[in-house]
Amino acid sequence: MADLPNLDEVTGEELSDEQLRGVVAQIDLDIVNLLRDGKLSAVKYGVGGAEGRTMDRAANLKALLAARQFYDGILRQRPGWETSQYVEPE
DSSP, X not given: OOOOSOSTTOOOOOOOHHHHHHHHHXXXXXXXXXXXXXXXXXXXXXXXXXXXXXXEHHHHHHHHHHHHHHHHHHHXXXXXXXXXXXXXXX
């Protein structure tokens, strides 16, 4: 797929509450998997990857936590319930 030159033709719908909860759950899983590796420390360090590339684990954790806070914030801004009023037909 070719790169887009701009966002003019990009469309989409707002994420549902269920989809937002799914995004947050996936981020939580990514955080747990990062932590379970047992190599996380308080200082930043890199882990060697393919072709000599490195990943900063602390930066990755920070990005995941920021993304979780963002999506959780969207979910929390939504109303907890919707109310309606029945009107008797005349």
